[in-house]
Ligand SMILES: Cc1ncc(C[n+]2csc(CCOP(=O)(O)OP(=O)(O)O)c2C)c(N)n1
């Protein structure tokens with residue numbers, strides 16, 4: 089992974105830089121959160137193979153450090169929005185794995201009562217604003233969430249996630265312009281996992297340093313090792329503090345990698361198996377952190393094993409719920425189209 | 430010989446304006462390009478420049494005069510050394526020269542007089558009213574709702590400092606400030622999405638599209654983000670938002686700036702679609718739309734903005750979304766229309782009355798949810814129906830009305846439904862072709878005669 093690079097259209101606020109050294113407890117928590125996502129996604133993949141999940145299902149495996157490090161840098165009240173590769177974001181926002189998995193199986197206990205599926209889930213309670221299937225569309229929406237924070241002057245920020253492929257959509261730049269013009273409290277997190285579906289960044293983007301993309305709008309961008317949850321967290325803290333203090337948006341380009349196919353059916357022809365294997369063995373965010381916890385932080389192996397078991401148990405429970413939960417009542421077909429005026 | 434300076438038209442639809450200020454005084458020398466005066470309409474302000482060199486010999490229309498018809502002489506420019514006084518004296522005796530022939534008059538001469546004000550539907554409201562333009566009714570609706578609810582704000586191109594491209598948001602910036610009346614960059618997809626995101630967070634934005642032609646760039650956000658989110662979230666999240674602006678055929682601006690999008694939006698579950706005609710309906714429906722928890726597409730019409738109607742003063746006067754209105758009762762044929770086409774349908778009804786045909790005019794006001802009941806009840810009474818719209822025929826609102834009539838009152842029909850629609854072509858620019866492409870009163874009369882076999 090390349091080292092952290094930064095382009096300062098405006099310097100990040102001075103109060104934003106000093107990230108405290110993370111306690112072993114905090115780091116162990118990150119480990120648990122990442123692991124839950126990994127186990128959840130593995131299970132979702134299996135259930136897809138069993139025909140329990142339909143349609144598109146985009147797994148987040150490999151990218152866990154991005155959302156876990158980032159979400160831990162936020163305050164309750166901050167709002168989050170992303171695209172269709174959203175299961176990890178929902179778990180990191182504290183949404184219940186049972187409700188997420190039941191939505192994947194299209195059951196009434198799902199977050200959207202079975203009417204949204206993998207790509208379209210929301211939680212008012214956890215300030216998670218979706219879950220959107222249209223590439224690029226969440227970027228203006230997330231900018232609008234930031235406008236609402238500014239309008240209400242509530243001190244919260246919007247974190248708007250999107251992919252390297254989405255970064256070429258025109259509406260992204262329309263949003264950058266407005267966010268910078270109006271100094272909106274928003275952190276744009278570009279999850280650069282090197283590919284759109286099968287198109288690598290260098291085959292889709294004239295310049296591949298995506299953290300530069302805000303420069304014409306006066307937006308500071310930073311490239312972050314998205315496989316290192318600590319690096320992500322520190323960058324997230326600085327970016328959140330900067331934008332929260334009223335100095336406008338920040339772009340964080342997270343260099344990350346997805347191990348699985350784009351969705352469940354993936355030709356796997358656009359990259360080599362060696363490339364995938366190298367990323368998994370040399371850069372895996374979870375095994376990397378596990379090693380650090382053991383070596384640097386002297387966390388007991390038994391403690392980590394307990395965490396691993398807890399994650400597995402929660403996922404088993406979620407999977408069971410998602411299979412046993414009944415399908416939506418047919419009357420649900422007609423509900424939630426309109427609210428009564 | 431002195432040359433006349435005529436009252437110019439600022440736009441193809443302008444019929445009259447106000448002389449706001451004379452910059453030059455009588456006796457001042459003028460050169461071509463010098464600004465002589467400022468004129469104003471309810472939409473815009475413009476400077477009148479001299480085309481000839483000479484002396485401003487006479488100001489015919491003093492400053493402050495309102496309702497000056499387009500092409501009225503407002504001043505005389507004399508050639509240097511010319512005796513204007515003598516000429517004027519001579520002119521006063523001689524009959525005025527005939528105005529130069531014009532190829533295609535922009536407006537019929539009668540249009541310079543204020544149009545008659547139609548009566549308010551008394552069954553709905555008996556309180557005090559004020560006569561105002563549709564433009565003012567819309568502004569008042571927004572202002573009242575913004576006073577009532579601090580979560581309501583206006584967002585769009587030129588809505589603040591410029592006071593609205595069609596002057597609909599006049600004065601709102603002054604009253605509510607830049608936080609609540611927000612000028613956006615020209616970035617339809619972006620600001621539509623920003624509005625929807627803010628609505629997800631519980632605010633109640635009014636997003637103005639300069640015209641609905643430009644909303645095409647935002648279509649994905651309107652359909653995929655605004656219309657579908659309540660459903661996809663199992664009712665957890667939604668966009669209480671209004672998208673408004675002029676829709677339909679404008680005058681002489683050709684295909685890309687002139688199109689009716691009613692059927693496009695009416696197709697989409699999750700959206701409500703409103704297209705009023707009268708001033709009271711514009712105000713009452715816009716207020717209902719702003720209070721509605723669903724995304725509402727509010728279709729206005731450039732050629733209706735300047736029309737005057739009595740509008741209820743009561744700030745709680747709301748017109749319910751989803752209810753049509755009988756604009757004129759009749760027994761021989763039902764004519765269904767919305768937006769500006771209601772005006773044409775009413776004119777057609779006058780003409781039909783002279784032929785002994787009593788037409789009932791249904792002003793739909795809302796397209797989704799569609800008021801099946803009112804249309805069907807009218808057809809059951811008249812047994813004949815004409816559907817009028819500015820949009821294209823294929824898969825249009827008229828096609829939908831035909832299906833509704835088939836489903837609900839086929840046995841009551843004494844003739845097949847006839848549609849009067851815009852022609853199935855991109856709208857042409859040339860005046861004669863444009864007239865042919867857009868529904869005219871005569872087309873509605875002909876259609877009504879066709880279904881009544883008279
Ligand atoms: C507007 C739009 N165009 C195309 C698609 C189909 N599509 C779905 S995901 C995707 C690739 C997006 O890549 P990226 O933004 O890098 O996200 P990632 O899948 O890597 O998380 C494409 C082309 C879509 N959903 N929306």
Ligand SMILES: [Mg+2]
Nearest residue numbers: 251252283284
């Ligand atoms: Mg990608």
